[in-house]
Amino acid sequence: MRNICVVGTGYVGLTTGVCFSDLGNTVNCIEINPEKLELLRSGKSPIYEPGLSELQERNMRSGRLRFTDDYAFAMAEASLIFITVGTPMGDDGAADLSQVKAAARSIGQHLTRRAIIIDKSTVPVGTGDMVGTIIAEHARPDIEFAVVSNPEFLREGSAVSDFFHPDRIVLGSTNRAAAEEVAELHEPLGAQVIITDLRTAEMIKYASNAFLATRISFINEIAQICERLGADVKEVARGMGADKRIGPHFLDAGIGYGGSCFPKDVLALHHMAASAGCHPQLLQAVMDINQDARNRFVTKLRKLLGEDLNGRMIGVLGLSFKPNTDDMREAPSVDIIRALQHAGARVKAYDPVAIERAAEYIPEVTFCATAYDVAKEADALLLITEWNEFKQLNWEKIKSFMRTPNILDGRNLYDPEEMRERGFTYWGVGRGNYQPTVGE
Ligand SMILES: NC(=O)c1ccc[n+]([C@@H]2O[C@H](COP(=O)([O-])OP(=O)(O)OC[C@H]3O[C@@H](n4cnc5c(N)ncnc54)[C@H](O)[C@@H]3O)[C@@H](O)[C@H]2O)c1
Numbered sequence: 001m002r003n004i005c006v007v008g009t010g011y012v013g014l015t016t017g018v019c020f021s022d023l024g025n026t027v028n029c030i031e032i033n034p035e036k037l038e039l040l041r042s043g044k045s046p047i048y049e050p051g052l053s054e055l056q057e058r059n060m061r062s063g064r065l066r067f068t069d070d071y072a073f074a075m076a077e078a079s080l081i082f083i084t085v086g087t088p089m090g091d092d093g094a095a096d097l098s099q100v101k102a103a104a105r106s107i108g109q110h111l112t113r114r115a116i117i118i119d120k121s122t123v124p125v126g127t128g129d130m131v132g133t134i135i136a137e138h139a140r141p142d143i144e145f146a147v148v149s150n151p152e153f154l155r156e157g158s159a160v161s162d163f164f165h166p167d168r169i170v171l172g173s174t175n176r177a178a179a180e181e182v183a184e185l186h187e188p189l190g191a192q193v194i195i196t197d198l199r200t201a202e203m204i205k206y207a208s209n210a211f212l213a214t215r216i217s218f219i220n221e222i223a224q225i226c227e228r229l230g231a232d233v234k235e236v237a238r239g240m241g242a243d244k245r246i247g248p249h250f251l252d253a254g255i256g257y258g259g260s261c262f263p264k265d266v267l268a269l270h271h272m273a274a275s276a277g278c279h280p281q282l283l284q285a286v287m288d289i290n291q292d293a294r295n296r297f298v299t300k301l302r303k304l305l306g307e308d309l310n311g312r313m314i315g316v317l318g319l320s321f322k323p324n325t326d327d328m329r330e331a332p333s334v335d336i337i338r339a340l341q342h343a344g345a346r347v348k349a350y351d352p353v354a355i356e357r358a359a360e361y362i363p364e365v366t367f368c369a370t371a372y373d374v375a376k377e378a379d380a381l382l383l384i385t386e387w388n389e390f391k392q393l394n395w396e397k398i399k400s401f402m403r404t405p406n407i408l409d410g411r412n413l414y415d416p417e418e419m420r421e422r423g424f425t426y427w428g429v430g431r432g433n434y435q436p437t438v439g440e
């Protein structure tokens with residue numbers, strides 16, 4: 001069993017720290033945000049991630065998992081040091097590497113023994129080399145270290161299960177022995193390990209995210225065509241996905257992708273490509289189509305209620321960027337709600353877990369305690385995030401509460417025929433001609 005240090009305790013850092021301690025390793029996690037650190041030390045999780053809190057509690061109790069802001073203490077015995085700090089969208093579209101640089105500096109300053117520095121943050125190609133240079137500048141010259149890129153592929157909402165059942169572990173380094181040592185750490189997971197060079201590993205992460213985002217924009221473009229031509233994109237995706245070469249995943253049309261990864265990573269890859277003299281036209285189209293998907297949703301509401309949304313009461317179901325997380329970063333709900341408010345509409349909203357975080361992004365919204373409260377006096381209900389509990393609503397009750405029974409389904413959660421039979425004017429995304437006469 002090994003002694004591991006994890007720098008940063010966001011979605012990736014906390015999952016990494018908690019799960020590696022659960023595998024029997026000793027893990028010290030460093031967090032510089034004092035409020036987060038206090039929560040973590042008291043055994044609580046600063047994020048909503050199914051299954052993670054229970055594991056955190058168990059491993060803290062066993063003494064294998066600790067949280068600190070003290071680099072010297074956390075690194076004293078560590079032979080493996082993970083960097084998992086944030087790489088948010090910079091003003092120019094490039095990834096902001098300030099957290100990575102600061103972490104590398106601190107690691108260099110506190111390195112007292114041979115260690116492997118493993119970069120799990122999503123970073124532009126070439127960053128691993130830069131991290132090595134920064135550490136070398138600050139570390140004692142007699143201390144050996146190696147840098148390994150180990151991009152993280154977990155999804156929020158299923159982070160624990162993704163950690164224990166990864167499709168692959170990618171390791172990139174100029175130091176093969178170091179990459180193999182990190183591979184050994186992952187042995188209990190029984191996953192396929194791909195060892196490559198540092199820059200290629202960094203690129204694999206961006207290419208993977210950009211490809212998944214491309215599938216989503218592709219199906220959203222097909223959805224738009226389906227709307228005009230009277231085809232059903234859900235059936236189209238089912239038919240396409242049955243082809244093994246295509247596969248069924250990431251073909252759900254809707255209001256587009258959000259979250260802390262796809263928007264920033266597609267943009268960062270675009271920036272990387274353009275800076276290197278390439279012309280990344282597909283990536284540009286992926287981003288344009290994604291923004292259009294949000295805009296078209298608001299346009300659709302105007303078609304449903306009339307151009308003037310001033311004073312209209314709009315109910316929103318779901319705020320987080322996807323179900324099973326409270327993460328609001330780049331959530332489509334924020335853009336859509338801001339556009340509605342800009343047009344003078346009043347907005348009420350409910351989300352099972354994200355309300356507290358959502359209030360930081362869209363404070364002028366009236367937040368409700370249930371989906372039924374959202375429906376009261378609403379001129380239209382918008383389904384933005386497909387939480388499980390929205391599958392089982394009492395539609396009679398909802399209809400009786402609403403001023404007019406209009407439903408816009410941004411995730412194609414409901415069956416159009418059933419909703420119409422229940423007496424709603426219902427439009428999904430890409431499910432036939434969406435311009436019937438209102439109320440018909
Ligand atoms: N969120 C995801 O699902 C996910 C999945 C795969 C990869 N990634 C990538 O992993 C990285 C981390 O993402 P996240 O969502 O966990 O980030 P996050 O922003 O939620 O968390 C980063 C944490 O690091 C802490 N931190 C910053 N600088 C520090 C320092 N010098 N020392 C110690 N702690 C420090 C911050 O206080 C914060 O708690 C990003 O590069 C992201 O693109 C994220």
Ligand SMILES: O=c1ccn([C@@H]2O[C@H](COP(=O)(O)OP(=O)(O)O[C@H]3O[C@H](CO)[C@@H](O)[C@H](O)[C@H]3O)[C@@H](O)[C@H]2O)c(=O)[nH]1
Nearest residue numbers: 152153154155156216250251252256257258259261321322
């Ligand atoms: O068919 C689909 C699938 C997803 N989405 C949307 O795409 C976004 C991202 O979804 P998902 O990929 O499930 O969530 P993330 O937690 O952001 O995970 C992505 O981003 C992480 C951070 O890089 C990677 O580690 C993961 O592999 C990658 O799936 C969400 O807004 C979803 O609603 C769709 O619109 N249609």
